[in-house]
Amino acid sequence: VKDYADNLRKLAAEKGVELNLQDAQGDVARQLDQLNTLITQGYKYFVIIPQDTSATEQMAQQIKAAGGGASFSNIQPSVEALKVGKDFYLASSPELVAGQYQAQIIDEYFTKYPAKAPNKVLNILYLQGQLGHPAQISREAGLIDTLKSLGYTVNFIARDTADWSPDKAQEKMDTWLAAHSGKFNLVVAQNDGMALGAVESLITNGLVDNDPSDGTILTFPVIGIDATADALNSMDQNKLYATVLQDSVGQSSTAFELAYEMATKGTATGMTAWGIAPAKEVISEAPANDAAVIGQCYLVPFKPVTKANYKDLM
Template sequence: MMSLKKIVLALAVVTAAGSVTSAMAQATKPIRVGAAVYGLKGEFMQMWSKALKEHPAVKDGSVQVTVFDGNYDALTQSNQFDTMITQKYDAIIFVPIDLKAGAAAVAKAAAAHIPVIGSNTRVSGDQLTSYVGNDDVVAGRMEAESLVKSIGGKGNIVIIEGPIGQSAQIERAKGNQQVLDKYPDVKVIARKTGNWSRAESLSLMENWLTAYPGKINGVIGQNDDEALGAVQAIKSKRIDLKTIPVVGIDGIADAIAAVKRGEMITYFQDSQAQAQGALDVALRAVKGPSYKPRSEIWSEYAGQMPWGDGSSKSYTVPWTEITPANAETFLKKVKK
């Protein structure tokens, strides 16, 4: 028979082995990050989501990412936060549909001690752990300045806005207006949301071309899908695009191709920098100061968007104008 001493020793060995196995399992368990995005119908957010999943930490399995489609609805996004909080996600990346409504969702996560990193669009308040994205007021100014130059500082224009209440719509409209205020001979004769949709913007532009025959001299689309919808409407009416310049923003593939053809103007918003940058910042919040960023975007933008120690409250991704000369380079970048 086994002595009591041997039995105790054997149990101790089994317990120790179990503890080591548990610790190893804990160490290899992937970090779970939820990405709550406002909607996946538009090409830019599809690019953003694809780039997120191509982050080195996701590809090697050390991070598990789940992308939640908010379907352009603040309540849906709030419910998705409830799910992530209940399931104890390690971090959340948030691309909100509504500047104000999104704040309550962030507050819930903060109360549950889950870091929330904003990306692409902003949310009210100061409870975000950090924000990684472009400056949309600057975007709005760039769009308006390009259009004003294209129409010679005078004429009637129309503006296709983003979803009303989203930070990109609010801030790009602010930037638009800052420039237009300087040009009293430029008149905005119509403005309405296209909800970032190419199809909605096509219909909207067709209606405006009918309502204001021969009176529209330029178009601002607050994203590329909206601008491309306007371009399509103008072409379908067999109107020379040179007589109605169209400006967009984002740098999606179709818009870059349209720039190559001389059909529109746009600026590049780097979806990879936003998505992968946000994930690196989220991982730094989870792992602490020892974490080193793994995305290539930090070396690409080192001079304009330094990593520092990864704890900054805001990282601003720079804009780049797409021109016929650099269009092919950017096409390769977005299609890789």
Template sequence: MKRFFCLLVSLALLAGVAACGSAAKTTPTIRVGVALYQQDDTFISTVVQHLQQLALEEEQARHIKINLRIADGRGSQSVQNEQVDRFLDLGCDVICVNLVDRTAAAVIIDKAQAANVPVIFFNREPVVEDLRRWQHAYYVGSPGKQAGRLQGGIVLDAWQAESSDIDRNGDGVLQYVMLEGEPGHQDALLRTEYAIRTLTQAGVATEKLASDAVNWQRGKANIRMRQWLQEFGDGIEAVFANNDDMALGAIDACMAAGMSPEALPFIVGVDATPPALETLADGTLQGTVRNDAAGQAAGMLGLISALTQGQDPAGTVELTDRKYVWLEYTTVTRDNLAAFQQP
């Protein structure tokens, strides 16, 4: 019996040592919920890819584990709200939200605040009053006005260099169509307004033939552009698209109509997605404006890293009004395309 008792004690001690050793080797884990308005959006999927890659690099550098839970809202705010609830129930340390409806941020902020979980919005800017509801609500993105100005600047530069290349009917007026993102979306409104304002302020006369909101989607832009080509034909001298996917949809329609690359209207987009850069290289897209997907991912990860370590985020990322991480847009044309292509 004494031997049996001693054996039990020895086994218990060994088990205790093993358990302590296992606990000492447990890898610290950061749990992050990422809610997307629509995962098949080309730009948003690019941001997520960068975030996943940067998280992997952060894991290796800090010897930690970063669990990214990605959820597709499929264009429904109610679905996205349920996904946020799920993230909070799972004990996520931070949630990142690409809003379906920018006016719905207050509901998500209140949920996050009640759970004391920081929330980082990205690419779709909440109303400023909502973002101020809680100290640990942040936004990572780029200013919509700048995208519009730069897009308009691409067309302006081409017009001033040789207006006859765009002004096909020689009337001194730029006839254009506008493919908009979605009704009420702040970036869509600002990109639309400031692209044209840039031209008119420089003295270029413009005439809008048509415009429509096709929800950032290539397929819908293709359908709308086909209709416009039937209605206006060669009268369309320029196509402004609030994002590259819609610009590519316009190009699809033109090519399906049998137009040669040289006969296409002057088409410009926003985002500088990989597919857009390919069409820029082949001459069908005339220019785009880089929306910094890698920078947005880095801004989010910087906030995540600081917040989960109890640090002041301002020491990790550049914050404006202690709320905003702003990334600059950049003009991309064939002249500087090589700098933005993958090596």
């Protein structure tokens, strides 16, 4: 989120736009209060990272009543929110794809080192984000469905939320390692923060072979999502095996351009934002699964990050 906000500041400065950044700190009630205050102050066009998808229709209704529009980004709005009007957009990345890319990275690893997963059996320690969060649900579905389609047997030796937190992930991993020693061959986390917490736990508990020939000095590969600077540094040290880029610059740039077009030209309908055209075909993930709003959906691609390309992002 910091990278997202920093890029918004940069874009606003370049365009000479007044930018009012608010942090809801994960609290949807706080976010709704902030929105009400901003509308009262005369703000009409918004870039919103919603704290709760179920609140986005209410947000859109309030903004429409004020004669404005919004780009919902990073966390998906509901289909109903986009149906409030043509001045409401999705500028985000399909979370299902992040899980699919994790599965592809896993497949490449175990195809190269089949002895580490005999008979294509994966015994996974899986760190989830906030339960019920759209990213938690879709990233998990993408991972499982793709691994099964690639012929793997997927066993979750342990699976629980660490709420996106490195510290909670490390604590949970410490507990799991004590309970499940020798029973797993892979660690997957739904974001890099938790993945790095898992890395620290493995190191602290001595699960290090110091052989980087497979891309990691850890006994088991750890895979995250986000491609944060800390994650890339960990990859450079042969600790974290791989991650998936969630393009905060791409998401924030697309969302900002849509809001800017609405504010300066009255509409952003059909425009290309940050080089991304509105989607034309529905996908399985809401809100881009509804043909009625597909033209309001700008899908910023995820990208797998491995030893082959991680330095390009550093």
